[in-house]
Amino acid sequence: MAKYKIVHYINNFFAGAGGEEAAGMKPELHEGAMGPGLALKAAFGDDYEIVATVVCGDNYFGEKTDAAKAELLEMIKKYDPQLFIAGPAFNAGRYGVACGTMCKAVEAELGIPVLTGMYEENPGVDMFKKDLIIVKTKNSAAGMKDAVPHIKTIGEKMVKGEEILGPSIEGYIERGIRVNYFHEKRGSERGVDLLVKKCRGEAVETEYPMPKFDRVPPNPPVADMSKVKVAMITSGGIVPQGNPDHIESSSATKYGVYSIEGMDRMDKKDFMTIHGGYDRAFVTENPNLVVPLDVMRDLEREGVIGELANYFITTTGTGTSTGNAKGFGEDFVKKLKEDGVGAVVLTST
């Protein structure tokens, strides 16, 4: 039986060319395994062969990414491999980015399985964990020994088209992918089990870890509300009748900015809700329940607030990823600042 062919990517340092002084080296091709590839070769055994090792300096790759990628792809293509392995990069940032970039490029161009390894804080992890299987390694090359068996097991499964199990079982970094499967116990039973364990003070492991959220320190308070321009924002899905920008009723990918100039209240003739996460009957009748324009106008007239921005900003909160929501925020704060908004009231259903 013919051997499965592997091409391996490493950087200047692991190729023995040198550290920073060699980081500018252009792509090179070496027949067979070298450096960390020797450990991979030993682990993969006789059915596999590392037919070539391609090497590139981390700086060259970082500065001339497109050129490096194209040259390396040409080198790799010739061997017609069944598997491409990059690194592991451990905690080397530029190397991690290079490994991730090459894996994605090889997967796209050659249509073969690709695999890399990194330490969880390598910046390459955040860039590529959703697209690639990245074996979890220690932060230095001393972790090679632990990483090799995982690379071998996952690599073999990839080549043979076998199912790769969850990240904690196979030793790779979570991609944020949920896979459906049949559990011998139904959800309610598992839920109660977890609760009982928790009540007993035993260690519990959630089946669905919540994403980590970052924190922003609170701003100093508004000194004088009667001199400030206030803007209203909502995740409650209020849009002009007909939803002109087609904002989604769940898992929104966009937000809208809509005029309330000259309006004393949110009139149901002008506005509707497209939010798919609550019973819309009440808000359809009275959109002020979500965007309190009527009250804000009263407060503006009474001089309690300096001024109300002549628009509101809106999207649908339900099912919308925190990543998208953050993106909306980053985008619309520019407008708020340009318009001199000094305080924001954000409403959520």
Place this chain on the structure above:
Amino acid sequence: MVKEVERAGIPVVHIATVVPISLTIGANRIVPAIGIPYPLGDPNLPEEKSKQIRRELVERALKALQTPVDEQTVFE
């Protein structure tokens, strides 16, 4: 979105029905709202009363914006 407004240096108050979510995402000034399908008001009451509730909530939100906080604070 609340956090990006805060990050931009603009004081922000979150009027939210599900306070635990607001706490989890990291809003610093939080005013609990009335109900999920009607956060600001109570349509089961006559509109005048409902609007009065809305006014109280917004006033509380404005008060929150004028109150110094150094950690996440729920203005009940």
